[in-house]
Amino acid sequence: MQQLVASESPRLAPTIADLERQFAVQPPAVVAARGLTRTYGKGDATVHALRDVDVDIAEGRLTAVMGPSGSGKSTLMHILAGLDRPDGGQVTIAGTEITQLKEKKLTQLRRDKIGFIFQSFNLLATLTADENIVLPLSLARRRADEAWRRGVIEAVGLTDRLTHRPAELSGGQQQRVAVARALINRPAVLFADEPTGNLDSRTGGEVLNLLRRSVDEFGQTVIMVTHDAGAASIADRVVFLKDGRIVQDRQRMTRDEIYDTIKNLEDRPARDGEGSPR
Numbered sequence: 001m002q003q004l005v006a007s008e009s010p011r012l013a014p015t016i017a018d019l020e021r022q023f024a025v026q027p028p029a030v031v032a033a034r035g036l037t038r039t040y041g042k043g044d045a046t047v048h049a050l051r052d053v054d055v056d057i058a059e060g061r062l063t064a065v066m067g068p069s070g071s072g073k074s075t076l077m078h079i080l081a082g083l084d085r086p087d088g089g090q091v092t093i094a095g096t097e098i099t100q101l102k103e104k105k106l107t108q109l110r111r112d113k114i115g116f117i118f119q120s121f122n123l124l125a126t127l128t129a130d131e132n133i134v135l136p137l138s139l140a141r142r143r144a145d146e147a148w149r150r151g152v153i154e155a156v157g158l159t160d161r162l163t164h165r166p167a168e169l170s171g172g173q174q175q176r177v178a179v180a181r182a183l184i185n186r187p188a189v190l191f192a193d194e195p196t197g198n199l200d201s202r203t204g205g206e207v208l209n210l211l212r213r214s215v216d217e218f219g220q221t222v223i224m225v226t227h228d229a230g231a232a233s234i235a236d237r238v239v240f241l242k243d244g245r246i247v248q249d250r251q252r253m254t255r256d257e258i259y260d261t262i263k264n265l266e267d268r269p270a271r272d273g274e275g276s277p278r
């Protein structure tokens with residue numbers, strides 16, 4: 001695997017997703033949600049964060065979730081990742097229906113099947129980069145597959161930073177540690193919550209490049225919540241939420257198309273009964 005190089009146009013060669021589309025092959029869904037609803041508060045203060053959401057997330061694809069602030073992106077991501085439970089509806093991850101799972105089984109499933117990347121990196125300050133990367137395996141008392149570990153560390157360009165602690169790393173390097181940590185146990189799905197939110201555009205571009213490569217080279221399934229049209233333009237598919245509903249679901253879009261779509265959603269007044277009372 002090569003060292004990561006930031007590229008202005010990382011999408012010149014056709015991806016597996018492009019070929020699948022060309023030959024109308026439908027990859028299986030790794031995450032499937034049916035009829036998800038989630039409300040917060042009671043009475044007049046009720047907020048409908050999700051209203052009857054159905055979505056299938058295809059294997060080996062990068063799916064971006066976008067929408068105006070308050071549209072339900074975080075709520076959807078937390079429920080799809082088993083970090084929160086819906087009031088109604090079901091979520092299946094890699095064949096397991098998770099909404100009825102007991103907390104212990106759910107924790108186990110998250111540990112074994114899901115990788116997370118957060119805006120704020122969420123590394124443990126007292127551990128070195130290497131210790132942070134293998135943390136999911138240490139917690140599961142499993143040993144790393146050495147070839148995979150080396151491959152991931154090389155892919156994220158951290159070979160010479162492994163003994164550094166987070167405070168000794170730049171923001172971009174810390175997020176690359178987080179990407180490596182999310183990939184180390186080959187999760188069925190990797191959730192990225194505003195992964196470039198705390199990074200400058202060049203460093204953010206490197207992290208996006210890395211996520212894209214994890215899909216193209218490792219067949220990783222990635223779901224990324226972002227409000228950044230540039231970030232979402234690396235996705236194979238962009239799902240737009242508004243007022244707790246999926247209002248558009250599109251295949252590869254340019255940054256300008258995404259920007260215009262979001263602008264329209266923000267400008268368009270909510271239809272009767274569509275708005276969420278605050």
Ligand code: ADP
Nearest residue numbers: 040047049068069070071072073074075076276
């Ligand atoms: P987004 O991520 O798109 O900004 P969220 O999923 O965070 O949207 O929120 C969707 C709606 O649910 C918003 O109206 C928000 O104010 C509300 N909401 C989210 N979390 C809570 C909570 N813990 N308590 C009350 N309301 C909440």
